[in-house]
C-alpha cells in the first residue's frame with residue numbers, strides 16, 4: 001500500500017488512523033533517511049493511541065515509553081550498530097508484548113528483525129512530499145492493510 005503525503009500533518013493523520021487498529025505485541029518498523037519523517041509518523045501514531053504526552057525523538061535516550069490505549073514504546077536505533085548492541089542497551093523488554101513498539105532505524109537489528117511486523121518506508125526529504133510505502137508481515141497484515149486503505153493509501 002502506498003500513500004503520497006504532502007505535509008507533516010498528512011503523515012500524522014495517516015499514522016493516527018493506523019493506530020486505531022493496534023493490538024498488543026504489534027511492531028512497526030520505520031524506514032527512511034534522516035529527516036524522512038519517521039518521528040513525525042510516530043507522533044501521529046501516538047496521537048491515534050490516545051497518548052497525551054509529547055512524543056520526542058528518542059535519539060539520546062534510545063527508547064521513549066508512553067501511556068495510551070496501549071503502552072507505546074518508541075525506539076531509535078540510529079546510534080547503535082548491531083543487534084548485539086540493541087540487546088546490551090536493554091532495549092528488548094518483556095513489557096513490549098503488552099504494547100506497540102515503533103522502531104526507527106530498524107536496519108540495525110539485522111537478522112533480529114521481528115518476523116511479524118509492519119514496515120513503513122518513507123521516501124522523500126526536505127520540503128518534498130513523502131511517499132509512505134507499507135508492507136505488513138505475518139499477523140499484522142489483516143488489520144493494517146485495510147486500515148491503510150481506509151485512510152487513503154492505494155494498492
Ligand SMILES: Nc1ncnc2c1ncn2[C@@H]1O[C@H](COP(=O)(O)OP(=O)(O)OP(=O)(O)O)[C@@H](O)[C@H]1O
Pocket residue numbers: 005006007008009010011032033034035036037038039040041057078104126127128129130
Ligand atoms: N509529508 C511529510 N511527512 C513527514 N514529515 C515531513 C513532511 N514534509 C515535511 N516534513 C518535515 O520533515 C521533517 C521530518 O523529521 P523527523 O524528525 O520526523 O525525521 P526522522 O525520519 O525521524 O529523522 P531521524 O532519522 O533524524 O530521526 C520534519 O521537519 C517535518 O516537518
Ligand SMILES: [Mg+2]
Pocket residue numbers: 038039057076104
Ligand atoms: Mg526520528
